[in-house]
Amino acid sequence: MTATLTSAPAIVRTIAELRRRVSEYRTQAGPGAKVGLVPTMGFLHEGHASLMRRSAADNGLTVLSIFVNPLQFGPNEDFERYPRDEARDLAVAAEAGAQLVFLPEVKEMYPTPPSTKMTVSGITEMLCGASRPGHFDGVGVVVTKLFNIVQPDRAYFGLKDAQQVAVVARIVSDLNQPVEIVPCPIVRESDGLALSSRNVYLKPEEREQALVLSQTLRQVPAWIREGAAPGELKSRMAAAIARMPLAEIDYVEVLTYPELQAPSDAAPLRDLKMNLLAAVAVKFGQTRLIDNVLLNPTEVI
Amino acid sequence: MTATLTSAPAIVRTIAELRRRVSEYRTQAGPGAKVGLVPTMGFLHEGHASLMRRSAADNGLTVLSIFVNPLQFGPNEDFERYPRDEARDLAVAAEAGAQLVFLPEVKEMYPTPPSTKMTVSGITEMLCGASRPGHFDGVGVVVTKLFNIVQPDRAYFGLKDAQQVAVVARIVSDLNQPVEIVPCPIVRESDGLALSSRNVYLKPEEREQALVLSQTLRQVPAWIREGAAPGELKSRMAAAIARMPLAEIDYVEVLTYPELQAPSDAAPLRDLKMNLLAAVAVKFGQTRLIDNVLLNPTEVI
Numbered sequence: 374m375t376a377t378l379t380s381a382p383a384i385v386r387t388i389a390e391l392r393r394r395v396s397e398y399r400t401q402a403g404p405g406a407k408v409g410l411v412p413t414m415g416f417l418h419e420g421h422a423s424l425m426r427r428s429a430a431d432n433g434l435t436v437l438s439i440f441v442n443p444l445q446f447g448p449n450e451d452f453e454r455y456p457r458d459e460a461r462d463l464a465v466a467a468e469a470g471a472q473l474v475f476l477p478e479v480k481e482m483y484p485t486p487p488s489t490k491m492t493v494s495g496i497t498e499m500l501c502g503a504s505r506p507g508h509f510d511g512v513g514v515v516v517t518k519l520f521n522i523v524q525p526d527r528a529y530f531g532l533k534d535a536q537q538v539a540v541v542a543r544i545v546s547d548l549n550q551p552v553e554i555v556p557c558p559i560v561r562e563s564d565g566l567a568l569s570s571r572n573v574y575l576k577p578e579e580r581e582q583a584l585v586l587s588q589t590l591r592q593v594p595a596w597i598r599e600g601a602a603p604g605e606l607k608s609r610m611a612a613a614i615a616r617m618p619l620a621e622i623d624y625v626e627v628l629t630y631p632e633l634q635a636p637s638d639a640a641p642l643r644d645l646k647m648n649l650l651a652a653v654a655v656k657f658g659q660t661r662l663i664d665n666v667l668l669n670p671t672e673v674i
Numbered sequence: 675m676t677a678t679l680t681s682a683p684a685i686v687r688t689i690a691e692l693r694r695r696v697s698e699y700r701t702q703a704g705p706g707a708k709v710g711l712v713p714t715m716g717f718l719h720e721g722h723a724s725l726m727r728r729s730a731a732d733n734g735l736t737v738l739s740i741f742v743n744p745l746q747f748g749p750n751e752d753f754e755r756y757p758r759d760e761a762r763d764l765a766v767a768a769e770a771g772a773q774l775v776f777l778p779e780v781k782e783m784y785p786t787p788p789s790t791k792m793t794v795s796g797i798t799e800m801l802c803g804a805s806r807p808g809h810f811d812g813v814g815v816v817v818t819k820l821f822n823i824v825q826p827d828r829a830y831f832g833l834k835d836a837q838q839v840a841v842v843a844r845i846v847s848d849l850n851q852p853v854e855i856v857p858c859p860i861v862r863e864s865d866g867l868a869l870s871s872r873n874v875y876l877k878p879e880e881r882e883q884a885l886v887l888s889q890t891l892r893q894v895p896a897w898i899r900e901g902a903a904p905g906e907l908k909s910r911m912a913a914a915i916a917r918m919p920l921a922e923i924d925y926v927e928v929l930t931y932p933e934l935q936a937p938s939d940a941a942p943l944r945d946l947k948m949n950l951l952a953a954v955a956v957k958f959g960q961t962r963l964i965d966n967v968l969l970n971p972t973e974v975i
Binding site for chain 2: 392487488490495496514521524544547549
């Protein structure tokens, strides 16, 4: 057991106070000042902690934001019951090196219903965008707001939400937002389950069967080496997942990344000279889980 | 004749170079550094010059952007024939105190067709938004891009485009963009015609008849004092304009500002305790002109 020396991060609940603190840091730190932002919806796990640690290594000031954004939840989704645990989140933030925690109320972020809507076309119609209409519009607005409030040099996102990373990077590029998007690897339990705040919903049997996601994704490089075309790869993935009786597949998809275009089904994927995303969304009981692997086919040979 | 001492502003055509120059200024000027942005489509007149002079008085660095934004022109509008005169614009910029002129090509601002769209609802469906569908979506994207590129402390807009000012202010507020919007008064020719880059299109007879716009707007306070309700005020304005045979009315509108809501027609406007915008758009020949007056009814008594 190692005792880690950590200091409690400052908790900030208003935009004005957050801006004052960041500006204070920049003035004190001078021209080399760097600010990292880790935007989250809280109920933090080791995946979030890895983003904060990376930010703390890269930047003089790391801001963690915790905001369950109503705009990105559909009417039948889990906004109300989304898990929250502020006290535990603050302990995780302290341990991972965040110095400021931005914890606004909904009223602070949306004092009036926003009139401004953002839509990203071309990369939001598939994967999670297909089953969660409007989800990425809400993500776009809240991430843009957080960027404008914190004005970070870098922002850290986990690749578990690979489509979210692609959408945010596209908005940043399209609108010239002055921030560097840093995609970070998926963090997993020792048995392979990708960390997610929603994993707490899983009943023991569902959690056991959910291991099929990471097990299936681990086989993707071998299937590509064997010469699978996109259609065949998706069939193999779907068949492997469907062996679990509790698994209800939402999608099994294979797309170029970050363009999210379908690669030609006429050629084996091992000849593709682009990054490839193999992604799945599967419901176990009431809980929808996502997982993916991002790879360069020419490097799996 | 007074000789004015001016130094030629630096011309910058790339985003990277613009950012480098602004950042250089901020480093040199220290914590008190203030940057003002005057976004324009060029073909500058005294209205634009007044914005630059105001910015130069308020800020240590004034950036003028000149970009005819294809995204805010409809398919049948005048994007291709919009007047351009770079050499003259640079002379106006120098005289008015702009130190940096950002003159990007379309390819620099839109290297690929943007996937990100912004829409503002509630205040874009009337006035110019009604006759120019998609116009304010294009304005929103380009202004957001310019804010993100220049990162100004303040941005200056002329109230001749009063709806544009309201839309930009709403986007800034909705998305927490870290910039102060400074609305500036309409500048007019000595005979009352509101300055516009499009005035060059007017034939002599059209220009003569176009004076009816400012003449009509000048009567609005008196009509409000006399007790006109919104419907009656609009009728009087429309009748006054329609006396000119070349005038083809697009709209005559009376709305609260900046909410752009229709005030109740049941009461005289002089009882209204909100800012009021009386605005007109009228075609003379092929040229569509807009003009307006912004007033507080309780102060016109």
